[in-house]
Amino acid sequence: MHELIKKLFNGQVLKKEELKAILEGYTPDIAKQLAQQASQIRKKWYGDAVYVRGLIEFTNYCKNDCYYCGIRKSNCHATRYRLRKEDILDCCDKGYEIGFRTFVLQGGEDSYWKDERLCEVISAIKCKYPQCAITLSVGERSKQSYQRLFDAGADRYLLRHETANEKHYSLLHPKNLDLEHRKQCLYALKEIGYQVGCGFMVGSPHQSVDTIAEDLCFLQEFQPHMVGIGPFIPHKDTPFAKEKAGTLEMTLYLLSIVRLLLPKVLLPATTALGTIHEKGREKGILAGANVMMPNLSPENVRKNYLLYDNKISTGEEAAENLKLLKAKMTSIGCMVAIHRGDSLLMK
Numbered sequence: 001m002h003e004l005i006k007k008l009f010n011g012q013v014l015k016k017e018e019l020k021a022i023l024e025g026y027t028p029d030i031a032k033q034l035a036q037q038a039s040q041i042r043k044k045w046y047g048d049a050v051y052v053r054g055l056i057e058f059t060n061y062c063k064n065d066c067y068y069c070g071i072r073k074s075n076c077h078a079t080r081y082r083l084r085k086e087d088i089l090d091c092c093d094k095g096y097e098i099g100f101r102t103f104v105l106q107g108g109e110d111s112y113w114k115d116e117r118l119c120e121v122i123s124a125i126k127c128k129y130p131q132c133a134i135t136l137s138v139g140e141r142s143k144q145s146y147q148r149l150f151d152a153g154a155d156r157y158l159l160r161h162e163t164a165n166e167k168h169y170s171l172l173h174p175k176n177l178d179l180e181h182r183k184q185c186l187y188a189l190k191e192i193g194y195q196v197g198c199g200f201m202v203g204s205p206h207q208s209v210d211t212i213a214e215d216l217c218f219l220q221e222f223q224p225h226m227v228g229i230g231p232f233i234p235h236k237d238t239p240f241a242k243e244k245a246g247t248l249e250m251t252l253y254l255l256s257i258v259r260l261l262l263p264k265v266l267l268p269a270t271t272a273l274g275t276i277h278e279k280g281r282e283k284g285i286l287a288g289a290n291v292m293m294p295n296l297s298p299e300n301v302r303k304n305y306l307l308y309d310n311k312i313s314t315g316e317e318a319a320e321n322l323k324l325l326k327a328k329m330t331s332i333g334c335m336v337a338i339h340r341g342d343s344l345l346m347k
């Protein structure tokens with residue numbers, strides 16, 4: 001284990017079996033060592049800065065039926081909504097005023113939002129706030145579509161790969177979705193010039209140290225600019241309702257490992273992490289994360305964008321409470337940065 005940790009600290013590429021051994025070798029003490037080193041690496045590249053992104057959940061319609069997700073098509077209990085262009089711009093106005101310089105437009109795969117409509121929103125935001133970055137998180141689309149959205153002004157794209165193991169992928173998704181296509185999308189996004197984020201849930205059903213080691217191999221291979229990692233949390237109206245949630249410990253351990261494998265990566269302490277533990281996101285930062293994504297969606301729709309049960313939405317994860325978040329970050333030796341916070345890999 002000592003040799004492996006040395007390799008990890010030296011920034012070497014690790015093989016699947018080595019990553020697996022690190023995962024199996026988890027102890028609270030090793031997790032602490034990794035978190036300390038990961039924090040140092042975060043500081044080396046980003047100083048005390050924590051970047052914030054204003055998350056706008058603009059549609060919860062989705063044509064997909066992923067077994068884990070609360071806004072899956074078959075969930076007839078979900079109250080569906082779609083924001084209008086004006087609503088989205090209002091969110092940006094509010095967000096800009098409190099200090100957000102990145103807006104993340106996230107939604108289900110909603111065919112209402114065809115390229116033309118989405119491009120209109122992107123250009124309108126860019127026209128009003130040319131100094132802000134726009135991140136999209138709207139799932140799988142054609143390369144041509146990704147190109148159009150990019151040309152309209154989108155800068156970044158989040159598309160979690162969910163799991164890098166084919167078999168595992170097929171246990172989380174219906175037959176019409178496959179890992180190969182997901183990867184094709186990720187490579188297409190990178191080729192176009194987006195800053196790209198992939199990622200996975202921790203503790204998803206059928207996950208194993210093997211599949212996580214494969215996730216980490218995929219991260220080393222793909223070299224994403226951003227990595228989204230949060231615990232799986234069951235949603236009561238999904239096939240995975242009775243499954244166990246991922247743990248705080250394993251999520252933090254993985255955040256540290258990812259920071260060490262990809263030193264310059266933009267790594268959010270996710271809302272899901274804040275949902276399973278009151279201090280989850282601060283702990284995430286201390287384990288190596290450097291991004292937070294407070295919710296900028298209009299308050300009346302927040303309760304409907306439920307990917308999992310008990311999702312938090314009124315505390316410091318809400319954009320209105322940026323002051324509180326700033327105070328919390330100061331208390332752990334960090335500072336909320338008021339700028340776009342681009343990937344260092346793009347410079």
Ligand code: 5AD
Pocket residue numbers: 068069070159160162200201230231232233234235272307308309
């Ligand atoms: N628990 C945690 N994360 C979830 N996501 C979807 N459903 C859940 C859940 N039940 C994550 C997926 C998706 C991202 C937008 O949210 O990884 O890519």
